[in-house]
Amino acid sequence: MPVKEQHDYALTVDNLEVEFDTYGGTVHAVRDVSFGLRRGKTLAIVGESGCGKSVTVQALMGLIPMPPGRITGGSARLRSAGSGPAGSGPAGSGATELIGLRERELNRIRGNRIGMIFQDPMTSLNPTMRIGDQIVETLRVHRGMSIREGFKEAERLLDRVRISEARERARQYPFEFSGGMLQRVMIAVALACSPEVLIADEPTTALDVTIQAQILDLMQALQREEGMSIILITHDLGVVARMADDVAVMYAGQIVESGSVEAIFHRGGHPYTLGLRRATPSNDPENRQQLEPIEGSPPDLFHPPVGCGYFARCPHAMQICEGSMPDPFDLHQPSAAAEGIRHSARCWLQHAQAPRTAGLNQNDAGREEP
Template identity: 55%
Template sequence: MSAPLLEVNNLKVSFKMFAGEVQAVRGVSFTLDKGEVLAIVGESGCGKSVTAQTIMRLTPTPPSFIKDGSIIFDGKTDVTKLSEKQMMKIRGQEMGMIFQDPMTSLNPTMTVGAQIAEGIRKHEKLSKSAAMRRAVELLTLVGISNPGERINQYPHEMSGGMRQRVMIAIALACHPKLLIADEPTTALDVTIQAQIMDVMRDIQEKTGTAIILITHDLGVVAEMAQRVIVMYAGKVVEQGDLNDIFYKSQHPYTWGLLSSVPRLDSDKKAALASIPGTPPDLFAPPKGCAFAARCPYAMKICQEQDPEHLPVSGPTHTAACWLMHPDAPKVERPVAAGGGVTHV
C-alpha cells in the first residue's frame, strides 16, 4: 500500500498575543491519499483555516508558532522543518491554495494573465510568451470565456465568480499534487457557487489532484468530498467517509451541524435548529471535552477528562465522545441528523 500524500500528526499551532497564548490547533491528526477529496468542516474559529495555512506554512511567524507535531508531504518531506526558501519551492509547484476572498488575494495592480504566468515562470522556467499561452489554457480549463482577452484584464474588471476561477487557475498553474480550497464559495451567490464546485470537481477528475476542502457548507461537502473531518475548538471530534458522517455520525456536535441544515421536505414554518452557546475561549481551553458546555448529553466525566477517539463503524470512522464508552447511557441519534442533508 502506497504512503499517503499528506500525513498530519498531532499538529499543535498557537498564537502569542499580548493577553496570552491562543491555542488555535490542539493536536490535529489526519491523512490524505493521492487523488482524494477531504473536507474539513466546523464553525468559524474551530481551527480549519489555521490547519490549512500551516500545511502551506502561510501563518505569520510571529505571532504564530508550531508547538508540536509533523506534516509529512509526499511520504518524505516534513513541512514543519523546512525553511522559507525551501517552502517557496513547494508552494505553487507541489501545493496550491484557493483563498476565501479572491478580491483581496489577487494583486489589483497586475493583470490576471500576469498573475497566473508569474508562478509558471518561476517554477517551470518558461518564457513570458509560453507562460501566457499556458495562462490562456488555464483560463479555458476553469471555464472563462474569451480567455485571450481576459488575460489582459485586472481583477476589478471581473465578477466575483470570475475572480474565483482565476484563483483556481493560479492554484493549478504548475500541476500541484495537493490543492487546498479554503472556503472557495464564500460570498458568492448560489448559482455561482454551484458553477465553481462543478469546475473544481471537473478539474479533480481530469488531473487527479488531491483536494482539502475547508468549509462550513455541508451542501458543498455532500457534492465534493469522499471523507470528512469535523473540527471543534482546535481538535478533530469526528472523522469518517461521507456516508459515515452524514448517516452514522456519533458526536453530538456533528449532530448539531447536520440538524442545522435546512430541509426541502420539512415544514416551512418549523424553526431552523441551532447549537446553543458559544465555542470555548482558546486562551484557556477547558480541561475536559471542549463541547461539554453546549452538549445536551454532557456527563460529569465530560467536564473532567477529554475523550479519546474510538472506532464507530470501522477503522476510518472515529469519534471523540464519552457517549461511545460502554458504560455511557444509550442516546438515540436525532432524526434530523439522519436525513438533514438528503436534499441539499
C-alpha cells in the same frame, strides 16, 4: 490517531499543535489535530469560525506568521505518488516533512506540489496587474518560462477553467472580472504547476449559489482530469455533502469526528456533528423539522477546557467530559472500513459504559475499553 493503514495518502498530519501569542495571552488555536488526505479524494474540514480549520492548513503551507504564531508540535508529511502505503517506515519513502521547513524549501513545495485558493479572490490578486501577467509571474517563478511562453500557457490555463475569450480576458485587470470569474483565475493559478494537493479555504463562501455550483463543478471536473487530492475547508454542510469523500469535523481547535461523508451525515457519532445537522434546515418536503440551535458559544481558546471542548454546550454532557477528552473511539463497521476512511469520534458517549443517546450512532460491536 490510528487512521492510516491500508490507504494511499497524499498528505498525512499527526498531532499538530498551533499557538498564537496575543496581548490577552496564548491562544491554543489547533490542538492535537491528525488526519489523512487520501490520494485523488476530497477531504472536507468542517467547523465554525474560530475552530482552527484555516489555521490548520496555513500551518501545512508555512503561512502562519511566526511570531506571533508558533507550531509547537506535530508533523505533516506530503507523500509523492507511488511511495507506497503510509504505514511503510516511520517517515515513509518519498515523504516530505512540511513542518519546520525553511522558507526556501517551502517555496519549492508551495505552488509546485501544493496549490491553494482562498475565500476572497479579489484580495488575493494584485489590482494593478493584468490577469495574464499575474499568471505569467507564477509560471516564470515555478516553471522557468519566458514571458512569451508564459502568456501562451496563461491563455491555455484560463481556457481550462472555462473562461471564454481567454486571449482578451488575460489582458484585463481584476476589476473587470466578477467574483466567480476571479475565483476561476485563482484556480488557474493554483493549477499552473499541476499540484498533487489543492487546498481550498472556503472557496465559494463569497459567491452566489449559482456561481458556487459552477465553481464546485469545475473543481470536481479538474480533480477527475488531474487526479488532484483536495482539502476543502467550509462551514456549509451542503457543500460538504456535494464535494467530500471524507470529512473531519473540527470544534475548538480539535477534530472531534472524522469519517466518510456517508458516515458523518447518516451515522454521526459526536453530539456536535449531530447538532450541526439539526441546526441546518433539511430540504425534505415531508419533513419540516424544527431547527434545533446549539445553545451557547464555543469556549475561549485562551484557556481551553481540560476536558471536551463541547462540554458546556453539549446536551448529553457527563461528569467525565469536563475532566478529560477521550482519544478517538472507532465507529466504523468492518465492511465500510475496507472501502473508505475509518470513522471515529472523540466522545465519551462512545465508551462501552456510556448511556444510550437518541439520534447518536453508537458502536455496539466495536466498543472498546479505553
